[in-house]
């Protein structure tokens with residue numbers, strides 16, 4: 001596999017770009033350095049092409065924003081139509097109203113909506129609104145992380161430059177353990193916000209999310225759901241619709257506009273009206289190309305019954321993966337929701353080893369499949385031919401990883417440097 005153009009560009013990036021990219025999770029250090037392509041050239045449907053022209057079946061979905069498939073024709077047409085009449089204006093654009101109406105039609109329990117530019121903005125603004133309403137600053141949090149504003153970043157290992165005084169304001173509780181949330185709320189009367197992802201990889205146990213709503217409200221706090229990853233994936237109305245629970249305020253992002261930079265906050269009118277006063281206001285929040293892309297994304301998700309297809313492909317992948325693991329005797333396992341799965345690599349006492357994952361991924365990338373250290377996303381463009389090729393690569397990866405693990409040659413078998421983590425939390 002020729003990667004020479006990728007490596008040339010990386011040399012240039014090292015001179016001009018801190019961290020060599022604008023998103024740590026895309027950096028060469030997050031992949032298998034020396035083995036993985038570094039720079040993309042283009043992408044279409046389920047495929048991504050690197051700058052050397054190599055083609056891969058992509059399960060990264062640009063870190064989650066792609067749901068229909070890359071460069072979707074219908075979404076492209078909507079953006080093209082809008083671009084001829086402008087992207088940002090001196091007055092609010094009509095699409096700000098029309099797109100907010102559409103979002104509230106799609107999300108049961110949301111009466112008002114406000115657009116943002118990123119998932120981090122959405123969660124941060126939702127928490128700010130909740131703090132304004134309750135008058136209490138502290139936050140009870142559960143989730144996989146990934147909100148890149150100070151209130152959250154302070155509890156991660158990448159917290160340099162963040163005021164240390166914020167650290168005491170965020171307290172972690174445990175998923176599927178309602179007692180751990182109750183204990184936090186009983187003991188810290190300054191907690192006014194419970195902020196959580198409704199699900200990451202473990203399914204909520206019977207009644208857990210309902211209990212979260214009840215316990216939060218019993219303590220006069222507000223419930224903020226971070227649906228940046230689950231939104232438009234679990235169901236059109238997110239995980240809250242899928243599990244039948246309604247938070248007070250929700251943060252959206254990632255897949256909302258199939259790759260255009262858009263996020264949103266939505267919720268009950270009594271809470272959303274606080275944004276009449278609370279500051280979330282930025283030059284590009286109402287940018288019209290992304291709003292047009294959002295409308296087209298929703299129409300296409302509905303019209304193509306895309307989520308049914310994504311869930312079905314994810315299930316087929318999960319079943320095929322488990323079959324391959326059983327046949328090869330591999331300890332690598334898979335868990336999660338069909339639209340967002342996670343592979344787990346137990347090795348030498350580590351629950352999930354990046355070293356073993358790197359060796360597996362060295363094999364799969366060389367067989368034309370792009371995985372990363374994050375979750376595995378199917379899109380509406382992944383078809384059975386992709387599935388067959390991917391499962392073939394997975395099986396080879398499992399065999400390679402197993403025999404190297406058995407012979408204790410995992411490190412030696414790696415032709416590059418193992419993947420490195422971007423951050424961890426709590427610090």
Ligand SMILES: Cc1ncc(COP(=O)(O)O)c(C=O)c1O
Nearest residue numbers: 118119120145146147228229253
């Ligand atoms: C659950 C969750 N919330 C929020 C964010 C932040 O979104 P963004 O990277 O668009 O700012 C992420 C990013 O990965 C995320 O995974």
